[in-house]
Amino acid sequence: MTNDDRTGAFDHLFTDAVREGLGEDGYGSWRAIDAPDAVSLSFGFPYPESFPNDELVAAAEAVFEEEGDRALQYGGGDYSDRLAELVAERERKRGIDCDGDDVVLTNGSTHAIDVVCHTFLEHGDEVFVEAPTFMGALKLFANYGVEITGFENDADGLDVDAVAAELESRAAEGRPLPKLLYTIPTFQNPSGTTLSRDRRERLLDLAAEYDFLVLEDDAYGELRYFGDDVPTLAELDETGRVVRVNTLSKTVAPGVRTGWILADDEILDTVGRMCAGGTNTFTQSVLGRYFAEGTYERNLAEFRENYAERCTHMLDCLDEHMPESAEWTDPDGGFFVWVELPEDIDAEELLPAAADEGVTYLPGEMFFPDDRGANCVRLSFSHVSFEEMDRAVAALARATRSAMAD
Amino acid sequence: MTNDDRTGAFDHLFTDAVREGLGEDGYGSWRAIDAPDAVSLSFGFPYPESFPNDELVAAAEAVFEEEGDRALQYGGGDYSDRLAELVAERERKRGIDCDGDDVVLTNGSTHAIDVVCHTFLEHGDEVFVEAPTFMGALKLFANYGVEITGFENDADGLDVDAVAAELESRAAEGRPLPKLLYTIPTFQNPSGTTLSRDRRERLLDLAAEYDFLVLEDDAYGELRYFGDDVPTLAELDETGRVVRVNTLSKTVAPGVRTGWILADDEILDTVGRMCAGGTNTFTQSVLGRYFAEGTYERNLAEFRENYAERCTHMLDCLDEHMPESAEWTDPDGGFFVWVELPEDIDAEELLPAAADEGVTYLPGEMFFPDDRGANCVRLSFSHVSFEEMDRAVAALARATRSAMAD
Numbered sequence: 112m113t114n115d116d117r118t119g120a121f122d123h124l125f126t127d128a129v130r131e132g133l134g135e136d137g138y139g140s141w142r143a144i145d146a147p148d149a150v151s152l153s154f155g156f157p158y159p160e161s162f163p164n165d166e167l168v169a170a171a172e173a174v175f176e177e178e179g180d181r182a183l184q185y186g187g188g189d190y191s192d193r194l195a196e197l198v199a200e201r202e203r204k205r206g207i208d209c210d211g212d213d214v215v216l217t218n219g220s221t222h223a224i225d226v227v228c229h230t231f232l233e234h235g236d237e238v239f240v241e242a243p244t245f246m247g248a249l250k251l252f253a254n255y256g257v258e259i260t261g262f263e264n265d266a267d268g269l270d271v272d273a274v275a276a277e278l279e280s281r282a283a284e285g286r287p288l289p290k291l292l293y294t295i296p297t298f299q300n301p302s303g304t305t306l307s308r309d310r311r312e313r314l315l316d317l318a319a320e321y322d323f324l325v326l327e328d329d330a331y332g333e334l335r336y337f338g339d340d341v342p343t344l345a346e347l348d349e350t351g352r353v354v355r356v357n358t359l360s361k362t363v364a365p366g367v368r369t370g371w372i373l374a375d376d377e378i379l380d381t382v383g384r385m386c387a388g389g390t391n392t393f394t395q396s397v398l399g400r401y402f403a404e405g406t407y408e409r410n411l412a413e414f415r416e417n418y419a420e421r422c423t424h425m426l427d428c429l430d431e432h433m434p435e436s437a438e439w440t441d442p443d444g445g446f447f448v449w450v451e452l453p454e455d456i457d458a459e460e461l462l463p464a465a466a467d468e469g470v471t472y473l474p475g476e477m478f479f480p481d482d483r484g485a486n487c488v489r490l491s492f493s494h495v496s497f498e499e500m501d502r503a504v505a506a507l508a509r510a511t512r513s514a515m516a517d
Numbered sequence: 518m519t520n521d522d523r524t525g526a527f528d529h530l531f532t533d534a535v536r537e538g539l540g541e542d543g544y545g546s547w548r549a550i551d552a553p554d555a556v557s558l559s560f561g562f563p564y565p566e567s568f569p570n571d572e573l574v575a576a577a578e579a580v581f582e583e584e585g586d587r588a589l590q591y592g593g594g595d596y597s598d599r600l601a602e603l604v605a606e607r608e609r610k611r612g613i614d615c616d617g618d619d620v621v622l623t624n625g626s627t628h629a630i631d632v633v634c635h636t637f638l639e640h641g642d643e644v645f646v647e648a649p650t651f652m653g654a655l656k657l658f659a660n661y662g663v664e665i666t667g668f669e670n671d672a673d674g675l676d677v678d679a680v681a682a683e684l685e686s687r688a689a690e691g692r693p694l695p696k697l698l699y700t701i702p703t704f705q706n707p708s709g710t711t712l713s714r715d716r717r718e719r720l721l722d723l724a725a726e727y728d729f730l731v732l733e734d735d736a737y738g739e740l741r742y743f744g745d746d747v748p749t750l751a752e753l754d755e756t757g758r759v760v761r762v763n764t765l766s767k768t769v770a771p772g773v774r775t776g777w778i779l780a781d782d783e784i785l786d787t788v789g790r791m792c793a794g795g796t797n798t799f800t801q802s803v804l805g806r807y808f809a810e811g812t813y814e815r816n817l818a819e820f821r822e823n824y825a826e827r828c829t830h831m832l833d834c835l836d837e838h839m840p841e842s843a844e845w846t847d848p849d850g851g852f853f854v855w856v857e858l859p860e861d862i863d864a865e866e867l868l869p870a871a872a873d874e875g876v877t878y879l880p881g882e883m884f885f886p887d888d889r890g891a892n893c894v895r896l897s898f899s900h901v902s903f904e905e906m907d908r909a910v911a912a913l914a915r916a917t918r919s920a921m922a923d
Contacts, residue, residue, distance in 0.1 A: 120757065120783055124696055124730060126639050129787060137790030159586035167589075167799070168581060171574050180565035183573075183772035191772075218624045218774075221794030229635070229660070233532050251793045254635070290530055324530060351526065366589035366597075368624075368797035377526055381535060384543030387657045388627030391774035391797055393573070 128234050128256025137250060146466035150503035153473050155300065155361075155446045156494040158421070161414055162364045163406065170400040171393075178396065187392030190399030197402040198357070198371050205332060206346040207355075213373055215383045216390050220330055220358035220370035221247050224293075226386045227326055227354055227372065228255050231290055239277075239292040241269045243449070243478030243487070245300045245328065248293055259480035260289070266440070268306030269294055271313045278321045289323045296344055298331035298445025301478045301489035305443060308341050315344065318352045324378075327355045331445035333362055333411060336419035338443040351375030354382070359398065361446070362411055367394050418446075418493065421500075425492035428504035434512055446493035449475075450507075451486060456514050458488045464513065468506035534640050534662025543656060552872035556909035559879050561706065561767075561852045562900040564827070567820055568770045569812065576806035577799075584802065593798030596805030603808040604777050608763070611738060612752040619779055621789045622796050626736055626764035626776035627653050630699075632792045633732055633760055633778065634661050637696055645683075645698040647675045649855070649884030649893070651706045651734065654699055665886035666695070672846070674712030675700055677719045684727045697730045702750055704737035704851025707884045707895035711849060714747050721750065724758045730784075733761045737851035739768055739817060742825035744849040757781030760788070765804065767852070768817055773800050824852075824899065827906075831898035834906050838914035840921065852899035855881075856913075857892055862920050864894045870919065874912035 122130055174182045174190055181188030196211035203209060217223040232238070234256035240248070242261025252259055260277070263270040274292070281288055292314070296306035306314075318325050327344040345355040351374075358370035368391070372382055401407060425448055429439050439450040452458060459474040475487025488507070492500065528536055580588045580596055587594030602617035609615060623629040638644070640662035646654070648667025658665055666683070669676040680698070687694055698720070702712035712720075724731050733750040751761040757780075764776035774797070778788055807813060831854055835845050842859040858864060865880040881893025894913070898906065 118783060121730075121781075124637055124728075125787065126635075126637060129636055129791065132790070133787070154591060156591055159590065162586045162589040164581040164586065164589065168574065168577050171577055175570040175574060180568045180570065183568040183570065183770035184565065185560060185562055185766075185771040187772060218628075218797065219794050222624075225793050229532075230535055231530055231532060247793070254791055254793060322530075324527075360591075364589035364799070365591040365795065366593060366798035366802070368795060368799070375527075377524060381531065381539070384538070385535065385660055387631050387653070387660060388625050389771065389774060391624065391800055392772035393770070393774070394797055394800055396772070 126234070126256075128254060131256055132253050135253065146471050149466045149469050149471045149506070150495055150499045151471045152490040152492070152495065152503050153471050155491050157361055157364065157414075158417065158494040161410070161417070163401065163410060166401055166406050167397055170397045170404070174396045174400050182392060182396035184392075185389060187396060190397075190403070191390075191392040191395035192399075193403065194395045194399040195371070197399060199373075201333070201407075202345075202357070202373060205329070205343050206340075207343060207373070208346075209373060213376075213379060215372045215379060215386055216395065217370045217372060217386060218391065219360060219368045220328060220356045221251065223356035223358070223370045223372045224248055224251055224326065224328065226382055227356065228252065230382050230385045231324065232257050237287050237289040239274060239289045239323075240480060241294055241299065242480060243301050243475060243484055244293065245295060246473075246477045248328070249478075249480055252293075261480045261483070264299065264302050264304060266304060268296060268299065268304050268310060269314070271310040271317070274314070275317055278317060282321065288321050291324045291326055292318065293326045293328065294344070295328045295330065297329060297341065298334060298442055300331065300445065301447050301473070301475075302449040303440045303442030303445050303447045305341055311342065311344055311347055315347055315350070315352070319350045323352070325353045327353050329355060329357050330361055332357070334415060334418060334446075335444040336415055336422055345373060351377060354378060362414065363398065363401070363407065367398060369394060369398060421492045424497050424500055425490065425504070428500050432505045432508035434508065434515065436515070437511065446491050448490045448492060450488050450490060452488065452511055453515055454486050456511060457485045459485070461510055461514055465507055465510040468510045470503040470506040470510070472507070532640075532662075534660060537662055538659050541659065552877050555872045555875050555877045555912070556901055556905045557877045558896040558898075558901065558909050559877050561897050563767055563770065564823065564900040567816070567823070569807065569816060572807055572812050573803055576803045576810070580802045580806050588802035589799060591795060593802060596803075596809070597796075597798040597801035598805075599809065600775075600801045600805040601777070603805060604763070605779075607739070607813075608751075608779060611735070611749050612746075613749060613761075613779070614752075615779060619782075619785060621778045621785060621792055622801065623776045623778060623792060624797065625766060625774045626734060626762045627657065629762035629764070629776045629778045630654055630657055630732065630734065632788055633762065634658065636788050636791045637730065638663050642697075643693050643695040645680060645695045645729075646886060647700055647705065648886060649707050649881060649890055650699065651701060652879075652883045654734070655884075655886055658699075667886045667889070670705065670708050670710060672710060674702060674705065674710050674716060675720070677716040677723070680720070681723055684723060688727065694727050695729045697732055698724065699732045699734065700750070701734045701736065703735060703747065704740060704848055706737065706851065707853050707879070707881075708855040709846045709848030709851050709853045711747055717748065717750055717753055721753055721756070721758070725756045729758070731759045733759050735761060735763050736767055738763070740821060740824060740852075741850040742821055742828055751779060757783060760784060768820065769804065769807070769813065773804060775800060775804060827898045830903050830906055831896065831910070834910035838911045840914065840918055842921070843917065852897050854896045854898060856894050856896060858894065858917055859921055860892050862917060863891050865891070867916055867920055871913055871916040874916045876909040876912040876916070878913070
């Protein structure tokens with residue numbers, strides 16, 4: 112039903128946080144932008160050829176052959192048991208000292224973020240985020256009725272000085288401090304930027320000083336195409352304040368819907384208790400086998416090369432087509448470029464014209480907890496062909512120029 | 518880490534509900550009872566031969582052949598899209614007037630219950646349950662910091678008169694009324710009993726009169742072996758107060774971890790918004806294909822015959838071995854028989870001796886929100902062989918007689 116049809120018969124039974132959000136769009140509502148004839152640069156889809164269809168079927172066959180019925184029973188078999196250890200191995204390659212016991216598997220990273228929220232956030236609590244940030248996380252936080260404050264993000268990521276100034280002023284004035292700061296420090300969604308090492312260290316100092324947790328979302332962390340690695344927040348953390356969430360959605364496939372939480376013992380123990388219900392041992396067993404065969408590592412190397420070319424091509428297209436007054440980020444990895452159109456252009460209002468020209472995108476506003484970002488758009492370079500990218504960026508440029516002339 | 522190692526460094530950051538539960542065992546902790554040489558009647562495992570390993574591999578192969586990469590992309594393809602419609606078809610066979618739009622798919626039914634809790638329950642809210650009831654639900658409710666009141670369950674299920682009396686007295690005294698009553702009305706876990714039609718109607722009247730929701734968990738509803746169908750609460754509901762959760766864990770396999778919520782539009786719309794994050798389209802596609810082929814229906818017919826024999830054999834074993842002073846339920850379906858040992862026997866204390874004799878079970882106390890049920894045990898007849906059942910029940914009888922003699 113549409114929200115307009117609501118009679119509100121049961122509204123009084125909802126939680127306060129739910130009641131406050133009634134009538135607002137929920138998680139996934141951004142799928143509504145639909146223009147079949149236009150090239151969609153809207154979504155962070157992995158490119159279709161990256162999906163390991165055959166490998167997953169082969170892994171399923173092998174699992175059942177080796178484990179019989181155990182893969183489908185409560186608790187799962189050896190392959191699903193090993194998956195936590197196998198993802199911990201990935202995390203060790205990212206520099207984090209951990210093993211399988213430091214990991215709680217989840218149904219994807221949004222589920223992981225949800226469990227962390229459920230553990231820590233009460234109605235009215237304060238949460239800090241980068242602005243722009245992942246719109247799914249913003250929707251999720253809203254379900255908990257928390258107050259969200261967004262901080263600028265520049266070429267070096269989150270403006271940690273601005274965070275420091277806000278914390279200082281809140282502390283001085285006795286205003287509430289945040290319980291949690293949510294960040295995608297590496298190849299951020301939607302901006303593509305990466306938080307510098309200096310800022311990471313400063314952020315962790317602030318977390319310790321002002322007693323908040325840092326929720327590190329590293330969904331794109333393994334997808335670096337250019338430049339040198341920057342240590343993850345979890346690696347730099349010395350106080351146990353970093354709770355890290357991750358996913359296989361970008362490096363295996365979204366459909367396997369498997370993620371994890373990595374945290375200090377003290378926190379993981381409780382987070383695990385809040386992560387109620389069993390996990391999908393069918394999928395986990397298939398993934399366990401897929402990893403154990405070395406398929407993940409091999410495929411990842413191929414994905415990186417492929418995405419590097421896509422990223423470069425997108426930046427070339429922007430250089431070629433866009434008006435000088437537009438600016439965009441220069442990502443070293445991930446799926447997205449963030450484009451700032453001239454200030455007086457509203458990207459949401461521009462969308463129908465852009466779709467007519469042949470491109471759709473997500474307007475910047477939906478990535479902000481407030482009303483900023485109206486002149487921005489997120490472009491995904493992850494899944495369309497080079498030819499489509501050319502057409503799409505040329506269409507965006509035409510629509511922009513036409514709006515500039517109005 | 519064990520709870521004893523806690524330093525409590527981050528306890529002040531947890532929600533109030535989480536802090537109150539610190540040190541208590543979490544979801545899944547009942548798995549700890551381990552005696553490898555004893556026959557385990559502890560868990561509601563489907564019997565291993567029921568798992569459709571080959572059918573799932575074949576379905577995965579067919580899905581990828583027919584849909585290419587769509588099954589693994591965000592949003593999934595046609596088979597995962599159709600799954601909501603296919604489970605609604607199952608629900609229509611249970612007498613419920615519904616279609617795919619009335620269903621939100623979840624990662625199993627515990628996840629479904631969790632989402633319902635997240636939508637409705639605040640710290641301090643009141644929840645009514647059958648006592649005994651599913652221990653997983655009790656753990657889950659505890660994560661929300663709610664007050665749980667348990668009502669007796671007899672051969673006709675929940676004692677609805679007792680519920681009515683409590684509601685009346687609370688209303689008269691101005692004490693808080695429940696927001697939600699959680700029930701497994703059909704082949705209840707752990708008791709195996711089924712709520713009579715009269716009581717169902719009376720319960721729904723009470724829900725309307727005292728303004729609460731009824732959370733109907735029908736995990737075992739399709740597994741009837743004897744007797745006539747009783748209408749589901751969702752079918753009898755005329756006010757939209759029934760929120761129904763269900764799962765494929767018992768009728769396909771636990772490892773596919775797929776369930777759903779079925780509710781009135783007014784509620785489903787909001788519940789869906791709280792069910793953040795995508796779903797496992799890999800599994801859903803495989804299940805969609807599995808259903809579409811008619812495999813579910815064929816397998817279910819076979820499962821019912823098989824479980825009927827297991828159930829009968831379990832009751833025969835109890836008749837043959839147990840002392841006269843023990844009593845047990847007479848289930849028409851589901852996985853469990855609930856046994857009351859003589860009143861002075863503590864089933865948890867008896868467990869080591871019973872394990873030595875050759876059987877393990879879940880002690881009754883863990884199915885109660887209070888300290889009742891000490892002399893009870895839940896026995897699962899769903900997955901052990903006839904020979905194991907004989908040995909196990911004989912062992913329980915020996916341990917019981919020996920404790921009676923003490």
